Amino acid sequence: MLDDLVVRILAEDGDAALRHVGLGMLLATAHNQSREGMNDELRPLDVDVRGLSMLLALDLYGPSSQRRLIDLSGIDKSTMVRIIDELEDGGLVRRERAPQDRRAYSITLTPEGERTLASARRVAVDVGERLFGWLRPDERDQLVGLLRRLAEHTAPR
Amino acid sequence: MLDDLVVRILAEDGDAALRHVGLGMLLATAHNQSREGMNDELRPLDVDVRGLSMLLALDLYGPSSQRRLIDLSGIDKSTMVRIIDELEDGGLVRRERAPQDRRAYSITLTPEGERTLASARRVAVDVGERLFGWLRPDERDQLVGLLRRLAEHTAPR
DNA sequence: TATTGTTATACTCTATAACTATA
DNA sequence: TATAGTTATAGAGTATAACAATA
Numbered sequence: 001m002l003d004d005l006v007v008r009i010l011a012e013d014g015d016a017a018l019r020h021v022g023l024g025m026l027l028a029t030a031h032n033q034s035r036e037g038m039n040d041e042l043r044p045l046d047v048d049v050r051g052l053s054m055l056l057a058l059d060l061y062g063p064s065s066q067r068r069l070i071d072l073s074g075i076d077k078s079t080m081v082r083i084i085d086e087l088e089d090g091g092l093v094r095r096e097r098a099p100q101d102r103r104a105y106s107i108t109l110t111p112e113g114e115r116t117l118a119s120a121r122r123v124a125v126d127v128g129e130r131l132f133g134w135l136r137p138d139e140r141d142q143l144v145g146l147l148r149r150l151a152e153h154t155a156p157r
Numbered sequence: 158m159l160d161d162l163v164v165r166i167l168a169e170d171g172d173a174a175l176r177h178v179g180l181g182m183l184l185a186t187a188h189n190q191s192r193e194g195m196n197d198e199l200r201p202l203d204v205d206v207r208g209l210s211m212l213l214a215l216d217l218y219g220p221s222s223q224r225r226l227i228d229l230s231g232i233d234k235s236t237m238v239r240i241i242d243e244l245e246d247g248g249l250v251r252r253e254r255a256p257q258d259r260r261a262y263s264i265t266l267t268p269e270g271e272r273t274l275a276s277a278r279r280v281a282v283d284v285g286e287r288l289f290g291w292l293r294p295d296e297r298d299q300l301v302g303l304l305r306r307l308a309e310h311t312a313p314r
Numbered sequence: 315t316a317t318t319g320t321t322a323t324a325c326t327c328t329a330t331a332a333c334t335a336t337a
Numbered sequence: 338t339a340t341a342g343t344t345a346t347a348g349a350g351t352a353t354a355a356c357a358a359t360a
Contacts, residue, residue, distance in 0.1 A: 008218075
């Protein structure tokens with residue numbers, strides 16, 4: 001159930017300030033709850049959504065330096081160090097020195113990383129069905145389209 | 158611009174795991190960027206979106222105990238202490254002991270709190286126009302409707 | 315000089331648990 | 338004994354800046 005305050009704020013549809021604040025509150029609730037729902041189910045696999053997104057990036061783009069993962073994802077470089085540390089500690093990726101540039105690593109999925117990725121994908125399907133599966137396909141496309149444009153329009157100037 | 162990784166993930170429309178992860182990434186980006194955009198402009202007024210939401214609650218519901226603000230907003234009680242501390246430090250609210258229950262406060266907007274609320278509402282209108290004003294009214298209604306249902310469906314079980 | 319990655323540090327947001335004062 | 342509020346603490350998540358190794 002939505003909290004009384006946001007319902008009350010959304011009810012004042014004639015007030016532009018409240019419309020904007022209400023939309024922000026809905027974004028916050030939808031985001032926080034869906035991230036928590038996903039992380040809760042991923043926890044037994046010892047990954048979170050950020051770790052999963054890096055496993056996916058390595059699967060989609062192949063072995064990559066941290067610099068490349070940063071460019072692909074927009075994640076801050078010190079945050080990236082910690083994400084890769086956690087994945088390495090869990091045995092899911094290896095840091096190998098890149099032969100052509102000894103400053104850089106080549107981050108590669110280990111066999112266990114591949115297996116964990118496969119499990120995490122199944123978890124993402126199941127949790128995603130619960131979180132988003134009630135949306136009709138056309139509603140989902142609408143939502144993705146609106147959020148995509150929102151993400152572009154809210155980008156820092 | 159959206160990062161390459163989320164674009165790539167969203168492009169794999171046939172893959173259920175990637176569809177769900179991609180939607181989560183869009184929610185995160187839209188939420189984080191819009192909150193930052195709003196907080197950046199509210200900063201000169203010495204409030205953030207959470208403080209503003211409490212000023213709005215006090216305006217909409219009248220003087221209230223912290224307990225009531227917690228029930229209205231779903232915010233944790235130790236977090237509420239700090240939000241009210243900040244507002245009180247800024248002279249925007251006063252803690253008065255509730256006459257009928259001396260454990261509780263009656264949090265009231267000060268005249269300066271009313272003035273700051275009026276300014277913050279104007280800021281919210283301006284920033285909201287930039288963040289959300291490009292949405293057609295029917296698209297905005299669609300988005301609010303979808304996010305509302307999303308917030309209900311993603312609520313912790 | 316510039317770039318890759320690391321570390322130290324700090325700031326935001328949130329939550330838990332132990333505490334006080336009243337009821 | 339239960340409730341309103343406080344404090345200490347900790348945990349995510351993120352960002353900044355100084356640094357080492359390499360280009």
